[in-house]
Amino acid sequence: xxxxxxxxxxxxxxxxxxxxxxxxxxxxxxxxxxxxxxxxxxxxxxxxxxxxxxxxxxxxxxxxxxxxxxxxxxxxxxxxxxxxxxxxx
Numbered sequence: 001x002x003x004x005x006x007x008x009x010x011x012x013x014x015x016x017x018x019x020x021x022x023x024x025x026x027x028x029x030x031x032x033x034x035x036x037x038x039x040x041x042x043x044x045x046x047x048x049x050x051x052x053x054x055x056x057x058x059x060x061x062x063x064x065x066x067x068x069x070x071x072x073x074x075x076x077x078x079x080x081x082x083x084x085x086x087x088x089x
Contacts, residue, residue: 029043049068
């Protein structure tokens with residue numbers, strides 16, 4: 001099990017991200033940007049998705065890789081006093 005840290009209690013595995021400098025042909029970058037926008041992702045998230053799919057297709061996906069981060073902002077918790085009464089019709 002992954003350990004928790006002082007930075008918000010996230011598991012250590014979740015915090016670990018590696019930066020990679022990737023040099024792309026401008027036309028390839030533009031196509032990747034359009035694709036990412038079409039799917040409401042950042043270019044970084046799109047690159048990670050494409051790489052994970054390629055690793056899986058090649059039978060090289062790591063067993064211990066965490067899931068892709070979820071898109072968008074997490075839902076805000078609703079305070080109990082703002083919920084309608086259970087017997088409301």
